Amino acid sequence: MRLDNRGHVCALQLEGAQLEVDFAVDASGLARMGLGSAFRPGWRTFGSVLPTDRAITFDLQPTGSSLRTLTRSTAMTAGWIWEIPLNRATRAGYVFSSRHADDAMMMAEVQHRFGYHVQPRHELSFDQGYFETAWVNNVVALGTASGFVEPLGAALAAHTFEQLRNLERILASGGGIVPAHAIEAFSSANVRSWTGVRDYLRLHYDGGRNDTPFWRELTSAELPKSYAQLRACFQKRTPRHIDIEPYVGSGWQSLFRQIDWLSVAAAARGPSRPCT
Ligand SMILES: Cc1cc2nc3c(=O)[nH]c(=O)nc-3n(C[C@H](O)[C@H](O)[C@H](O)COP(=O)(O)OP(=O)(O)OC[C@H]3O[C@@H](n4cnc5c(N)ncnc54)[C@H](O)[C@@H]3O)c2cc1C
Incomplete structure (x- = not known):
């Protein structure tokens, strides 16, 4: 990616050729070749809230x-x-x-659960979180190029589609001329949406389980204020639209509806805290 003296991308380096551009969408996934490498925006990790950082994929026998x-x-x-x-x-x-297990322990647990030998297909380490700025000058990052969360509830796909919908809306309604404050609004709505993803995913871990060090650590972990307050409300009443509204703004829509929060919160338990 070549930048001009204003810090705008003016060309992309392809294999053996340069392509001049006036706008670039970085959809390079975990490679994060565009926004992440050219502008290095700050990374906001969810590591203290969402506990997982590694995945092993495998195939199981069909159930029939x-x-x-x-x-x-x-x-x-x-x-x-x-x-x-x-x-x-x-x-x-x-x-x-x-922090709580390694690949061998996990595969042993998998084989014990399913009762036959299971071959790992792919292993992956990850840091859940997002770039605090997803759109800089004429470069916007979408999907995994802008952040990553574990594949629970297809949250990453939902977030990517909402990024894409809003990018299209801004470019189309501005006739291709985008004021700086529309870019800032996109980035701040993107941050709010990521916060909603974080809190929605965290709710999945509050099912009351505390029989292993992993689950006990989660039970005693400090919670982000927005999530702690939300959970306290859910202990007194069912989730309502007003609870989800703060996670959207600037034309963005909720990734998860009331019914989604309701169905996850139904199983959630935790120490009662004041609902303010
Ligand atoms: C183990 C795992 C399971 C998942 N399961 C789900 C799920 O069940 N449901 C769900 O919604 N999401 C799931 N996800 C998340 C899923 O990865 C994303 O929703 C989706 O694939 C992200 O799309 P993306 O386009 O941002 O990135 P990617 O799908 O990673 O696409 C990035 C593309 O950029 C290309 N690229 C990178 N560098 C270069 C280069 N130098 N030159 C050319 N091309 C390049 C890559 O080849 C790739 O095709 C899962 C993720 C993981 C890791």
């Missing part, structure tokens, strides 16, 4: 039941497992905290 068409997520000793039934196999993965 055509009724199991839903993705299943199951709490495990140091994280959780997803199972996605497809025609010929069930794609699965264990997302866990490397």
Whole structure:
């Protein structure tokens, strides 16, 4: 990526050629080749709130039941497992905290749970969080290029689609001429949306489990203020639209509706704190 003297991208370096551009969308995933490497915006980690930082994917034997068409997520000793039934196999993965377990321990637990040998397909370490600025000058990062969260509730896909919808809305309604304050509004709404993703995912961990060091650490962990207050409210009444509104703004829509928060919060438990 080549920048001009105003700090705007003016060309992309491709294999053997340069392509002149007047706007760039960085969708390079975890490679983060555009915004992340050219501008190095600050990284806001969710590491103290969302406990997982490693995933192992594997295939399971098909169940043989055509009724199991839903993705299943199951709490495990140091994280959780997803199972996605497809025609010929069930794609699965264990997302866990490397502070509490290693790959070998996790695969042993998987084999014990399913009762047969399971071959790991892919291993991945990650830091959950986001770039505090997703749009700088004429470069905007979307999807994993702008942040990452564990694959719980397809939150990353939902966030990416909302980024894309708002980018299109801003570019189309401005006729391709975008004022700086619209860019700032995009970035601040993006941050609010990430905060909503963080709190929604954190709610999944409050099911009352405390039988392993992983779950006990979560029970005693300090919570972000917004999440602690929300959880205190949910202990007194069901989630309402007014609870979710603060996570959106500047034309952005909630990634998760009241019914989504309700269905996760139904199982959530935790020490009662004042609802202010
Ligand atoms: C283990 C795991 C499981 C997941 N499961 C789910 C799920 O069930 N549901 C869900 O919604 N999300 C899931 N996700 C998140 C999922 O990755 C994202 O929702 C989605 O793939 C992000 O899309 P993206 O376009 O931002 O990045 P990516 O899909 O990673 O796309 C980035 C692209 O950029 C390309 N690229 C990078 N560098 C270069 C280069 N130098 N030159 C050319 N091309 C380049 C890459 O090849 C890639 O094709 C999962 C993620 C992981 C890690």
